[in-house]
Amino acid sequence: MSIPPDAPILTGAAMREAEAACAIQGTSLSELMDHAGAAVADTAWRMAAGAPILILCGPGNNGGDGYVAAQMLAERGANARVAALAEPATKLATAARARWNGPVETLDEQTKPAPLIVDALFGVGLSRPLADGLAATLRRFAASRILAVDVPSGADGDGAKDWVPPLPADVTLALGALKPAHVLLPTAAACGRVLLAPIGISANRAMRSLPAIRPAKPRPDAHKFSRGMVLVFAGPMPGAAELTAAAALRAGAGYVVLDGSERAPFAAIIVEGEDKFGERLDDPRVGAVVIGPGFPAGDELLFDVEAVLDSGKPLVLDAAAIAAALPRLSETPCKAILTPHEGEFARTFPQLYGSKIDRAKAAAVRTQAVVVYKGADTIIAAPDGRVAAAWPGSPWLATAGTGDVLAGACGAMLARGGDPFDAAVAAVGWHIARGQAIGPGLVADDLVRA
Numbered sequence: 001m002s003i004p005p006d007a008p009i010l011t012g013a014a015m016r017e018a019e020a021a022c023a024i025q026g027t028s029l030s031e032l033m034d035h036a037g038a039a040v041a042d043t044a045w046r047m048a049a050g051a052p053i054l055i056l057c058g059p060g061n062n063g064g065d066g067y068v069a070a071q072m073l074a075e076r077g078a079n080a081r082v083a084a085l086a087e088p089a090t091k092l093a094t095a096a097r098a099r100w101n102g103p104v105e106t107l108d109e110q111t112k113p114a115p116l117i118v119d120a121l122f123g124v125g126l127s128r129p130l131a132d133g134l135a136a137t138l139r140r141f142a143a144s145r146i147l148a149v150d151v152p153s154g155a156d157g158d159g160a161k162d163w164v165p166p167l168p169a170d171v172t173l174a175l176g177a178l179k180p181a182h183v184l185l186p187t188a189a190a191c192g193r194v195l196l197a198p199i200g201i202s203a204n205r206a207m208r209s210l211p212a213i214r215p216a217k218p219r220p221d222a223h224k225f226s227r228g229m230v231l232v233f234a235g236p237m238p239g240a241a242e243l244t245a246a247a248a249l250r251a252g253a254g255y256v257v258l259d260g261s262e263r264a265p266f267a268a269i270i271v272e273g274e275d276k277f278g279e280r281l282d283d284p285r286v287g288a289v290v291i292g293p294g295f296p297a298g299d300e301l302l303f304d305v306e307a308v309l310d311s312g313k314p315l316v317l318d319a320a321a322i323a324a325a326l327p328r329l330s331e332t333p334c335k336a337i338l339t340p341h342e343g344e345f346a347r348t349f350p351q352l353y354g355s356k357i358d359r360a361k362a363a364a365v366r367t368q369a370v371v372v373y374k375g376a377d378t379i380i381a382a383p384d385g386r387v388a389a390a391w392p393g394s395p396w397l398a399t400a401g402t403g404d405v406l407a408g409a410c411g412a413m414l415a416r417g418g419d420p421f422d423a424a425v426a427a428v429g430w431h432i433a434r435g436q437a438i439g440p441g442l443v444a445d446d447l448v449r450a
């Protein structure tokens, strides 16, 4: 599974806006479909490597892309058949079908498979889940190589419904931009390798896949404080905060102080009693405070979170600290990153609806903080509408304590003084890269070792 880095993501509505903007600038919808069909034909040609191809066409413009591709493949000499689910229902699809010179079979349980299947049944216009009969017909093709046009048919392009496409793709060719379905579960897992075909629309880039991240090299004149000083406050379970502090140092902070712990994960980390925490919050060199790892919810945490908010320092709130800070967060002018996992998010923001992207964006607006909504399909959202989607991360990270490590990495990136959204993106990228590099057998401690 893979996804192009730093690629725009558009919802169905945003895609239609982009399409309309193209029309105003003189590129017709039919030209866009020609570009899409050509990209499908190219990819299918390479995937088939001379073997027969069966193109499944639906009634809408996704099917239109399929007919265009079929005709181009046939003109190149490919052995291409077309099977349709229904008559074309749009003007564009009707015109595309009229240009296809070959026969059109009826797609049903008798349809003979081919080594390569091009799934052009439904794209982002799907309005309800696929009928059971069609899903069963599609499952019969599971042994073939599958190229999905735009999204695997049956997926909700906007990723708001958890419909599971019955025929998972080996390759999905996203048209014009990625869609939420490519980066959100359960559909992301059915997309295989996602490729992006630029069809001529200009996409808004507020919402993007995670960029490829290279570790920022310290400036030649760097010193420990200029690289960022992180203050981590340990709760009653100090192991979690030890991971957080170690991660902050490993992720590039120049100086890390761990308050409220008796042990230092590294000799390079300064350990102090919890009574020193208030004083440390006044230390002008502290560039970011991390609180939450190792804290159960409770009065003590509430008191400490209040102190952090009062300090005005950039802060990372994890686990129980998120709910503790919530009542004051939007009124407190500070840079903040929240790192809830699914359970914490649901408890903290129970009234939000829509896709995981919609909910992360709404939580960011409500808190005026950057929200890192964790999981296999982590979403990072800023209050100004920017979104970064981290799918596919590293599944080796699905183990205890890796969230504490991420909080520390967020602290390190935030302590450098930049934009909290960029800091969160860099931290998630760092975390995933470490997860991928370590791989089998990963435990959270490995993420902070050399």
Ligand SMILES: NC(=O)C1=CN([C@@H]2O[C@H](COP(=O)(O)OP(=O)(O)OC[C@H]3O[C@@H](n4cnc5c(N)ncnc54)[C@H](O)[C@@H]3O)[C@@H](O)[C@H]2O)[C@@H](O)CC1
Pocket (backbone or CB within 6 Å): 015, 016, 019, 032, 033, 036, 058, 059, 060, 061, 062, 063, 064, 065, 089, 090, 121, 122, 123, 124, 125, 126, 127, 128, 129, 130, 131, 149, 150, 151, 175, 176, 199, 201
């Ligand atoms: N937006 C763009 O810029 C472009 C879009 N293109 C293609 O157009 C696609 C979107 O096309 P459409 O909006 O026509 O939508 P689709 O082709 O995705 O499907 C809509 C059609 O399916 C029917 N339908 C919806 N749910 C159904 C269900 N569960 N069972 C049976 N029928 C169902 C609808 O009544 C409608 O006829 C994109 O995914 C892409 O492939 C490309 O042609 C290139 C340009």
Ligand SMILES: Nc1ncnc2c1ncn2[C@@H]1O[C@H](COP(=O)(O)OP(=O)(O)O)[C@@H](O)[C@H]1O
Pocket (backbone or CB within 6 Å): 341, 374, 375, 376, 377, 378, 393, 394, 395, 396, 397, 398, 399, 400, 401, 402, 403, 404, 405, 406, 431
């Ligand atoms: N299947 C997965 N694929 C990729 N990343 C995952 C997966 N499961 C969990 N993660 C990541 O691992 C981390 C787990 O964090 P969290 O649930 O807070 O764990 P803990 O509280 O034990 O530290 C998060 O960064 C999350 O995005």
Ligand SMILES: [K+]
Pocket (backbone or CB within 6 Å): 062, 119, 120, 121, 122, 123, 148, 149, 150, 151, 152, 153
């Ligand atoms: K499709």
